[in-house]
Amino acid sequence: MKASLKWLREYVNITLPLQELAQKLTMSGTEVAGIDTIGGWDNIVVGEVVAIEPHPNAERLQLATVDLGTQRFTSVCGAPNLEMGQKVAFAKIGSQLIDPESGELVKLKRAKIRGIASEGMICSERELGISDRHEGIMVLPSDAPLGVPLDEYLGDTILDLDITPNRPDCLSIIGIAWEVAALTGKSVRFPEVSYDETGEPIERKASVEIADADLCPRYCASLVTDVKMAPSPPWMEQRLLACGMRPINNIVDVTNYVMLEYGQPLHAFDYQKLAQNRIIVRRAQDGEMLTTLDGVKRALTSEMLVIADGEGAVAIAGVMGGTESEVTEDTTSVLIESANFNPVSLRRTSMALRLRSEASLRFEKGISPELPLLALRRATQLMAALSGGKIAKGIIDIYPGKTEPKPISLTTRQVRRILGVDLGLDQMVKVLSSLGFQCQRVSPEELSVIVPYWRTDVRLSDDLVEEIARIIGYDELPTTLPSGSLPRYEPNxxxxxxxxxxxxxxxxxxxxxxxxxxxxxxxxxxxxxxxxxxxxxxxxxxxxxxxxxxxxxxxxxxxxxxxxxxxxxxxxxxxxxxxxxxxxxxxxxxxxxxxxxxxxxxxxxxxxxxxxxxxxxxxxxxxxxxxxxxxxxxxxxxxxxxxxxxxxxxxxxxxxxxxxxxxxxxxxxxxxxxxxxxxxxxxxxxxxxxxxxxxxEPHKYRPIPRFPVTLRDIALVVDVAIPSKRVQDIIEGFPLVARVTLFDVYIGEQVPREKKSLAFRIHYQSPTRTLTDEEVKQAQEEILERLHRELGATLRA
CATH class of the missing domain: 3.30.930.10 (Bira Bifunctional Protein; Domain 2)
Structure with a gap:
């Protein structure tokens, strides 16, 4: 997650030095993996175009007079979008810019263009390294302060954050703002959201049906009509670029902007392309086809959730929209989707299709079903403001999965047991409240805590103790010996x-x-x-x-x-x-x-x-x-x-x-x-x-024999098909036999056809006495007799 420091400052007052802030975030569990800087523009300032004259020697060029507040400069400009009164980025002689053709950094020199001296350059976004746009100059907002260095006005610091899978709330600027506020003792400011609803009631224009509430706990939608497609304003484009997203147009950019702001993915449908003006959230049919926005035609299965209109699927829920309902330059009405989807089902769909997006990344982590309405209102406000559209009255909000938050009990004893430190209720309340938790004192030793809707990772009292520890700072907790007994070893x-x-x-x-x-x-x-x-x-x-x-x-x-x-x-x-x-x-x-x-x-x-x-x-x-x-x-x-x-x-x-x-x-x-x-x-x-x-099984051991062993070798002729193991088992079955070893196998001219010779060494031994030759001889004869009877074995001549 890339977070713009300038954007963060809109929601929380940041006074700490950058490195100290990064250290606090890292120690609290939100690791700052890197810090990048946008800017570094020397000799480039905010100017205003106060006069435009045609170039005497070139039809496509114009002479622009740019006012920097204390000085005025003449610049030869060929941009088609140059107009009087524009606030622009003006590069003075000696500044360094990016060559649009080669992409290399070059130094701006004084030059004559068709006989007229150009005292500087009005810059495009490409020349400043902000984006790849070079078809015209970059136009700054009308309230841009005249004469202020561009580095001061547009420069930014980007925090590259490694967000753990259990913190989907931190995949948003507001979520990071809560962390910064808690760590620095500040408060969070939310964006003001209000707008006029001048269109027809949305119920007359569209309908929403959820066919599988287990996979879609909530679905919200609003409608903005009479929109005009255009590039987004520079401030929005710059924030999207700073966070690693490519600006597209004022409609799509709003959905991405609000996703980065709130952490809630949204999707914009071309309202005119939705058959019967219906939205149906259902499972796909096996073999149903959909071409997604990346241009790939995909075969769906009944395990996948789709957004459908009156005729068929128009989007893969929470993953990516389809081309048949995407917004284009001809779009005039937009239906904005803001929904909540089952994270397990969505991840399976994403993995099965090998299709991951910024939206699926957030849904997979389990975002709150309370977010869709808040994010939708913000997106509706911005879309109407940036496109000049009219907002339909009301919002469609289907919420079959609504649940009431359950309070969690937390005692000072639990905190002491886990952290090994005594903390009073006042300190516990202060820390938890700074993170948005609602705390109520039940007794001098106990709190009842309501978890804020965006913290889907907090479910137990142990989670609350973790929140307290990381905000106070693990490095601030005293070192103590573990209490209680060591865990029991379980053999494997x-x-x-x-x-x-x-x-x-x-x-x-x-x-x-x-x-x-x-x-x-x-x-x-x-x-x-x-x-x-x-x-x-x-x-x-x-x-x-x-x-x-x-x-x-x-x-x-x-x-x-x-x-x-x-x-x-x-x-x-x-x-x-x-x-x-x-x-x-x-x-x-x-x-x-x-x-x-x-x-x-x-x-x-x-x-x-x-x-x-x-x-x-x-x-x-x-x-x-x-x-x-x-x-x-x-x-x-x-x-x-x-x-x-x-x-x-x-x-x-x-x-x-x-x-x-x-x-x-x-x-x-x-x-x-x-x-x-x-x-x-x-x-x-x-x-x-x-x-x-x-x-x-336990090993059994025998004492070392006290009496000597008597060895006898025996060569037997048996059928080729008889395994030596069968012969050996019979011999070992006699009580005086201690061990039997096969030391020779022969098949050849010295034995009949279909026969083989097996030579064994037999170890005779008694655990109670020394065996006599007669005893050994008798045992040998008994062995031969049994082998002959059972296997047809004979002594080899």
């Missing part, structure tokens, strides 16, 4: 698990990446079958590449791998811990915490030993075994079905009989889809939500 098991997983995987030599939660349908199709592909689409995607919420971490991780392998020669080991979003019918998506990782490339960096072996399935499996071992969770691997992974090298990860993830070699087709050139890529993905209960 999932956060702890995520952090622990990241630490373990980083210790395994893997690197964490963070990818976007948004992706495209085309990318997800590469890793998710169409039968399982039901991602949620965001309403306002930034690009088509970030249009859907991810349902798996795989796409982003594989894209990261593809990108990294183009720049890396060694191994790539990446993992990500993040959320996926699973659709739920009639509800928000389910957010689940997931872990995914990929490994690719050589196991060791290239060295003088030669090329290192490539990472394989068992490297990825080993990483997971380390992870689960350190988490204290027992896992097993079982055959899996996953189209993203190669059928020969894939397994599901099982914890407590429940599948928690999957591991395997990336299918060559998927690798090709992601432009991955590595020969083999190994991927794992784990559902941390399913893993969490097991990870939370």
């Amino acid at each position: 098991p999932m956060r702890a698990l995520r952090q622990r997983v990241c630490e373990i995987l980083a210790g395994c030599g893997m690197q964490e990446v963070i990818t976007y939660s948004l992706t495209s349908l085309a990318i997800m199709r590469k890793v998710v079958p169409d039968s399982q592909l039901f991602p949620l689409r965001v309403a306002n995607p930034i690009t088509t590449e970030q249009e859907y919420l991810r349902t798996t971490l795989r796409p982003g991780l594989l894209q990261a791998l593809s990108s990294n392998e183009k720049h890396e020669e060694g191994s790539i080991r990446l993992f990500e811990v993040g959320k996926v979003y699973l659709p739920r019918e009639g509800d928000l998506p389910e957010e689940r915490h997931m872990l995914a990782g990929v490994l690719s490339g050589p196991r060791l960096d290239r060295s003088w030993h030669g090329e290192g072996e490539a990472l394989d399935f068992f490297d990825a499996k080993g990483v997971l075994e380390v992870l689960f071992e350190r988490l204290g969770v027992a896992i097993s691997f079982e055959p899996a079905e996953d189209e993203t992974l190669s059928p020969a090298r894939r397994a599901k990860i099982v914890v407590g009989g429940e599948e928690v993830g999957v591991l395997g070699e990336l299918h060559p087709r998927v690798a090709e889809d992601f432009d991955i050139s590595s020969r083999s890529v190994y991927l794992f993905e784990i559902d941390l939500e399913r893993l969490l209960p097991a990870a939370l």
Whole structure:
């Protein structure tokens, strides 16, 4: 928000030095991000055109005599709007002006134009750097003081303010004036608003209907007829420019001016273009089209609120008007809209259409429904005065959402508890009253406070305490220790698990990446079958590449791998811990915490030993075994079905009989889809939500064995289709078996076709005694007998 200091001074008396004022505003929560100066015009003064003669040697030029009060100068001027009696900006020889052609600053020199000496220049707005207008000279108001330096008359200081989202009232000059008044102990002066209503009653000329009161709590309208379109007066144009808005004409400028003044957006309709002279505030129809003032034809939905006439939509409520009802040079009657719209609905509309305006910016923050009538009366007054129009009798005011303000109770005890300082009621009343709050003493320790209509951010007694603190000054409050007990620590098991997983995987030599939660349908199709592909689409995607919420971490991780392998020669080991979003019918998506990782490339960096072996399935499996071992969770691997992974090298990860993830070699087709050139890529993905209960279980420890272990190796021939895990589970089920390790797998000429050899090392051990050879032998025979019976296993010869 840019605020003109000269404009502010119309509403509040400012006596503080500029830097001190900026400091007070910043410390109170309204940060002054910058201070700009308009002016710096040397040797340019206010003059009056007292004589005009034709140039003897040029038909299009005139000789103007300009009176500066104590001196008169002759200037050669070619402006078509030059007239006797005008107050103008006169630049003396030696002053610096902007060259309209090059835009550069040039020094004005004495010159002869067609044989006549010009002793100065009557300036245009472009030459002064005020605006881009150069078709004529700038005409000052008739009451401009003669001979006064232009810098003194038009110069201004602009405060560039950063307004927080909860303070829509400060997106206005009057709102800033309230802040300045409270901080400096001054009072606020409101503009006087009065006018004569000489037209017909507005009820005969127009009607307003609100079809959806939830989205439009209030709608006000007035009518000004017989208007004459023209440029706005310089004082209004200068204020608009100072606040960063481009002047257009006296009708549109009034709506922008009042918006800056009061913080209430307005809109001007060409009354003659409104079908049946009706205004209907309703939801748009799906597919309804409207061309907005920026020239874009937009398709609307039933979630959007529009302003319609008797035939169709003429504006997107609170966002932007339509071209079919805009005011033009031919406009003679104007219907002024001043309304209040639901901020949530309006923001959704603005975001869906990717259309933001100064009006929507204010409505989104939730401005007061009490503002429309006040701003409308001010706009009606200014529009009639600047356009010479007639005002219809009365104002249409439809206010279905009217509510009465509820008082807030505030006690000295509450102030003491929050601020740690004792404040009397008198001081509390003084501060709150300076901000426009109405205070009534209920008891020596309690106030009943009515919040002013423009302060929509104040709802609780704590908000009132904040107002008191920031106006007194946070730096003025004494430092005190916090009272009461420290807040109770609430553990977050999932956060702890995520952090622990990241630490373990980083210790395994893997690197964490963070990818976007948004992706495209085309990318997800590469890793998710169409039968399982039901991602949620965001309403306002930034690009088509970030249009859907991810349902798996795989796409982003594989894209990261593809990108990294183009720049890396060694191994790539990446993992990500993040959320996926699973659709739920009639509800928000389910957010689940997931872990995914990929490994690719050589196991060791290239060295003088030669090329290192490539990472394989068992490297990825080993990483997971380390992870689960350190988490204290027992896992097993079982055959899996996953189209993203190669059928020969894939397994599901099982914890407590429940599948928690999957591991395997990336299918060559998927690798090709992601432009991955590595020969083999190994991927794992784990559902941390399913893993969490097991990870939370207390760890059980066994004492170090007191008795020796006896080792036996056994080589078994089984069917190729039998997983080694099934054999291992049977062996581990015997009471004297402490541990089993698979150390060799063989398929080839030494075993029959469709068979394979599995070699295990069995650790026999008892917690109570030393085992004898006979006991070990008997256990070994029992194991072989059961394996033969259940799996058809035989000892390898």
